[in-house]
Amino acid sequence: MYWISVLFLIAMFVPLSLSLICMPYLTRETVSFGVSVSEAVYHSAPLRRMRRQYVWASSVSYGVLLIACLLAMLTVPE
Known part of the structure; x- marks a missing residue:
């Protein structure tokens, strides 16, 4: 698995998602x-x-989108 790609995906996706989720309260x-x-x-x-x-x-x-992206990364051959 491309662990660096997974780390980058999580590092970008999680903070962005959290900021969008909390936007009505911010x-x-x-x-x-x-x-x-x-x-x-x-x-x-x-x-x-x-x-x-x-x-x-x-x-x-x-x-769901994050899980789908991670699963898609798992299925791609190295």
Whole structure:
């Protein structure tokens, strides 16, 4: 297996994925998913639920993508 390629993939993919997954929590409280909202709306239950759903969906999709890339690297002959 190309262990250097795997290390580079993980070193680039994991920090980028984590920053994208946490993005709804890293933005200002007046911006939610690219839309200007009041702070009261930002703390509302529906928007909190949307942020949690985004985090779960992003985590699962990035995890599946990382595993698929690693498996693809395993199947390539040296």
